[in-house]
Amino acid sequence: MKSQDIGLLLKLISLEHQENTPSQDKGIFTWPHDWRDWEGHSDSNCIDQHTFLPTEDSEFLNYAYTTRNLQAETGIGKTQISESLRRCIDIGLAKKDRQFGVPRANKKALFEFIVSGIKYVFPAKLGEVTRGIATSFAAPILQGDIISSGELIPVWPDARGTSKGQAVEPLFKTVTLAIRKDPDMYAMLALIDSIRLGNARESNIAKDKLKSFLE
Template structure:
């Protein structure tokens, strides 16, 4: 398992939620007419190479975080397993630590869609380092280096990755709130 596997699976969840399937098995086209669920489409949407996307999907299938669709043969996220792994195991497998002050994109509870859910005691915000970012805060390494660019193309992916960082960085209360929010969005509970 590699950290980019989580990014790829969350992107697939986001694509499913955005209704990338038009119905009757017809697919909408993404960048340059590409199927967004294809390896090439995922590469253009996430910034992760085709080779790594392919390897990631294989790892996710073998670990049970994804299941193969009988009709299309493509890997689909197993939402329940993915949720359980994110909430209970991710911070141990891919721990996050706040680093030096830098410019970038807000994450965790500093992300725009999560701001105001939790009142902090004057701490610095957490950010993913990104040269074009407008916010200053403590740096947090994203799950994959291309995350700052990928989240600018997809607000759902941004919310999911911010929640993942809140779980990775937060204390028990913060992680619990992020897990509850993830459950509401992810599992529709």
């Protein structure tokens, strides 16, 4: 299993939610008004909404789950996406939807893996001070749930990020691209970082929030 497999599964979860929530303004999580922690919101290379906003369910299904769109949404290469899907299906973390034929994440199994194993398989640690995008307890999804004691915040290194803190290596290489395109990806990946970093209090809050969402 590779770390990008987790990123792809999270994207499948976000897409499934979009099928049931047609408005582009309604994500899985409730966000503050200004949730973006980077510069250049209007830049065409930094899309701050889902790249595909369908008007019909069939149109969405015919496009959203294509390898081409999954690549555009996550930054993961087409060949890697195909290999990731095959791996995830083989180990039970994904399956084909019987009605529509599109790939679905096994949310229960994925949550079990995240809470029990992700910090051991894909560990994270704080590094040098850098500019980047807030993650873990400093991300918007956990604002108001955790009060910082004044220490440097964790960030994904990014030249266009607006926060300064200690570097955390993203779960997969293209995390900062994927979150710009999908606020729910930002939320889920930040929550997972709280679990990966291993602080008990922050990890428990992140697990509860992630569980309520995945269920």
